[in-house]
Amino acid sequence: MDPVIVVGAGPVGLCLALSLTRRGVPVVVLDESTGQDEVRPARTAVLRPDTAAALTRLGCGDTLASEGTRWTAWRTVRRRRLVDRVAFAPRIPDDAASPALASPLHVPQHALTRALRAALAREKLAQIATGSRLAELEQDEHGVSAHTRGPNGTWWRGSYLVGCDGPRSTVRKLLEIRFPGRTAVERHAVAALRTELPWPGEALLHRWPGRHGGGSGNTAGFGGPVAEIAARPLPDGVWRLDWLLPPGRDLVTPDALVARVRESLAGWAAAGEEGGRGDALPVPPYALLDTGVHTVHHRLAKTWRQGRAFLAGDAAHLLGALGTQGLDEGLRDAGNLAWKLGLAWHHGGSETLLDSYQAERRDAVAARLRATDQALPLLRDGRAARWRTVLPGTARGQSALLTDAHLGRGPLGAPPAYPRTPLAAPTGQPGTVAVGTRPGAPVADVPVTAGDGSVVRLRDRLGHGLLVVLVAPGTGVWDRRHWQSAGLMPQLTAAAEALPMPAEILVTESYPGAPAHTVLVVRPDGHLVTAHSGVRPAELSACADAVRGGGGFAYGDGAGYGRRAWGSGEAGDSGASGGSGGAGASGTSSAADTSGASGTSGAAGAPGDSAALHDGDGDDGGNGGGEGAGVRGEGAGAAVDPLVAPVFHSEGD
Numbered sequence: 001m002d003p004v005i006v007v008g009a010g011p012v013g014l015c016l017a018l019s020l021t022r023r024g025v026p027v028v029v030l031d032e033s034t035g036q037d038e039v040r041p042a043r044t045a046v047l048r049p050d051t052a053a054a055l056t057r058l059g060c061g062d063t064l065a066s067e068g069t070r071w072t073a074w075r076t077v078r079r080r081r082l083v084d085r086v087a088f089a090p091r092i093p094d095d096a097a098s099p100a101l102a103s104p105l106h107v108p109q110h111a112l113t114r115a116l117r118a119a120l121a122r123e124k125l126a127q128i129a130t131g132s133r134l135a136e137l138e139q140d141e142h143g144v145s146a147h148t149r150g151p152n153g154t155w156w157r158g159s160y161l162v163g164c165d166g167p168r169s170t171v172r173k174l175l176e177i178r179f180p181g182r183t184a185v186e187r188h189a190v191a192a193l194r195t196e197l198p199w200p201g202e203a204l205l206h207r208w209p210g211r212h213g214g215g216s217g218n219t220a221g222f223g224g225p226v227a228e229i230a231a232r233p234l235p236d237g238v239w240r241l242d243w244l245l246p247p248g249r250d251l252v253t254p255d256a257l258v259a260r261v262r263e264s265l266a267g268w269a270a271a272g273e274e275g276g277r278g279d280a281l282p283v284p285p286y287a288l289l290d291t292g293v294h295t296v297h298h299r300l301a302k303t304w305r306q307g308r309a310f311l312a313g314d315a316a317h318l319l320g321a322l323g324t325q326g327l328d329e330g331l332r333d334a335g336n337l338a339w340k341l342g343l344a345w346h347h348g349g350s351e352t353l354l355d356s357y358q359a360e361r362r363d364a365v366a367a368r369l370r371a372t373d374q375a376l377p378l379l380r381d382g383r384a385a386r387w388r389t390v391l392p393g394t395a396r397g398q399s400a401l402l403t404d405a406h407l408g409r410g411p412l413g414a415p416p417a418y419p420r421t422p423l424a425a426p427t428g429q430p431g432t433v434a435v436g437t438r439p440g441a442p443v444a445d446v447p448v449t450a451g452d453g454s455v456v457r458l459r460d461r462l463g464h465g466l467l468v469v470l471v472a473p474g475t476g477v478w479d480r481r482h483w484q485s486a487g488l489m490p491q492l493t494a495a496a497e498a499l500p501m502p503a504e505i506l507v508t509e510s511y512p513g514a515p516a517h518t519v520l521v522v523r524p525d526g527h528l529v530t531a532h533s534g535v536r537p538a539e540l541s542a543c544a545d546a547v548r549g550g551g552g553f554a555y556g557d558g559a560g561y562g563r564r565a566w567g568s569g570e571a572g573d574s575g576a577s578g579g580s581g582g583a584g585a586s587g588t589s590s591a592a593d594t595s596g597a598s599g600t601s602g603a604a605g606a607p608g609d610s611a612a613l614h615d616g617d618g619d620d621g622g623n624g625g626g627e628g629a630g631v632r633g634e635g636a637g638a639a640v641d642p643l644v645a646p647v648f649h650s651e652g653d
Helices: 011-022 051-068 109-121 170-172 255-276 324-348 351-380 399-408 489-497 537-549
Strands: 005-006 029-033 044-045 073-078 079-086 105-107 126-130 133-140 141-150 155-156 161-165 183-193 200-210 226-233 238-244 286-300 309-311 448-449 453-457 466-471 504-508 516-524 528-532 562-565
Touching: 005 011, 005 141, 005 155, 011 029, 011 051, 011 109, 011 161, 011 324, 029 155, 044 051, 044 109, 044 324, 051 105, 051 109, 073 399, 079 399, 105 109, 109 126, 126 133, 133 170, 133 286, 141 161, 161 170, 161 324, 170 309, 183 255, 183 351, 238 255, 255 286, 286 351, 324 351, 351 399, 466 489, 466 537, 489 504, 489 537, 516 537, 528 537
Parallel strands: 005 029, 005 161, 029 126, 073 200, 161 309, 466 504
Antiparallel strands: 044 105, 073 079, 133 141, 133 562, 141 155, 183 238, 183 286, 200 226, 226 238, 448 453, 448 504, 466 516, 516 528
16 A cells, blocks of 8 residues: 655644654655754744643653643743742653643654654655655545655656645645634744743743733833733753733844843842842843744634645644644644554544534534634733623633643643544444543543553553553452453454454553542543443444444545646635635734735634634744744843844744
């Protein structure tokens, strides 16, 4: 069978390709670049603990440990008052911290990309074609053909193709998939610098809401209804600082950014642990390493699958306001799609299985965008009134809501659940029991005993087939030779071996809300399928059949197949039939602030999408990268030369 073609070699594309090779699926990665990633200290990613664990399973653990940072606490300061401090569990050898207390991982994106690229280079089933720009795409009922231009220009044949090629996705344009949403939802000035702050190892969110909706009173040209800065530590005394910019397209000058750096550092040094700002105060020594402007767009592709072609990452969605993390969501796309394509490649995949990727991931991202769009006007205009009516059921204040978004908790940040997945277990199964995890939600990372007798975290065994987890109190003190042949184990082993997809049996002493002898069925991406009381072979087999989509592979009438050429005369991403060109309408850019090309207006998003996803189908610059070469300097008040380094660009995939 032909390999899977992955278009794009950013973190999402490389993660997907690596995940597929670990499942025995050959891949070809089409990379427009030369394979050398620019070092950008100000371009970083904050990853939830389960996302970081998935990257560790792929072989990136050493890089994450050496070049990433797990914070000891998160501080929320309002004006000069410490509002909240969330302490994280200490890092211990078996990483047994409760997920509720585990710190996110903060890592430079170039380090993550380098680690993924190095891991993929060691895989015999992977081929990376650098200097390969996608130009044409054809589909039929048997596979996908992709034509590239450049030094390695040729036709490539694949069983499936996944576009992980960023916000200006060529794959999305060739498939004529609309990309409606909002442009420039938020803008942040960003700086990476080496210095000492009063709270080493702790991240900070510092806000100065304006009184009566007025300005914040800052003096560095970043005024607005709410002044806000986030400070996140990295290894070796490096910090990433983000200042919220006021609405509009005003340019951020290097002098204004340096003034803000100096003012922030002086105020924090003077106020110590209580935060605050100072005027004419001594500025602590610092070395400015990199700067940029991060422009956040909110967009959601109308469909994520067309025949044998899929979209993932920034090609499928853009988000990032209020501390939400677009790259983390993109890596979840990769984890969700990889095991489904692995099943389809080896055993054949039903339409239900392949369609479930969009049903699960697009719905989850749409819900995140809706929650963010609803919270934005109330968290950014300096007023607290009425915010509880917009986000019903929450009893926390604005600062707590923002903290949850930054830490991957609550309505703005919690890992997604898939309660309406088409891969759900059959309803009305006898023996189904309720546990502390709802079906479709991520399972708790409890300690488990594997078949070889090793005790590991449940999360460490994810990524291949189903996990069948037996809750058996007291087995931890038994010798493996005894409990594997006692009680329910022989019956459970026989039932697992008869399942229609690969499965591994694990045993745990306890699981939240689960009585003894409960059997949990867990998907390869860590979401709960169901829980049964005791061993029920028929019900287990039905669950496994549901997870693989219910049967064989069939493409039906072949709708969506055909040829798409990238070039003049093809339909652009304009939201209307036809169009004026493949690239869509082009916008303006400058060396001071580039948010990407803005497309022409299109129709509103479908009902159920984010309420604010209505500003057309433009091809906006992405969230999370592309900030330009950066300003670099040494010492307190390091000089900034914009002629040498034109910096402020929007971030991209």
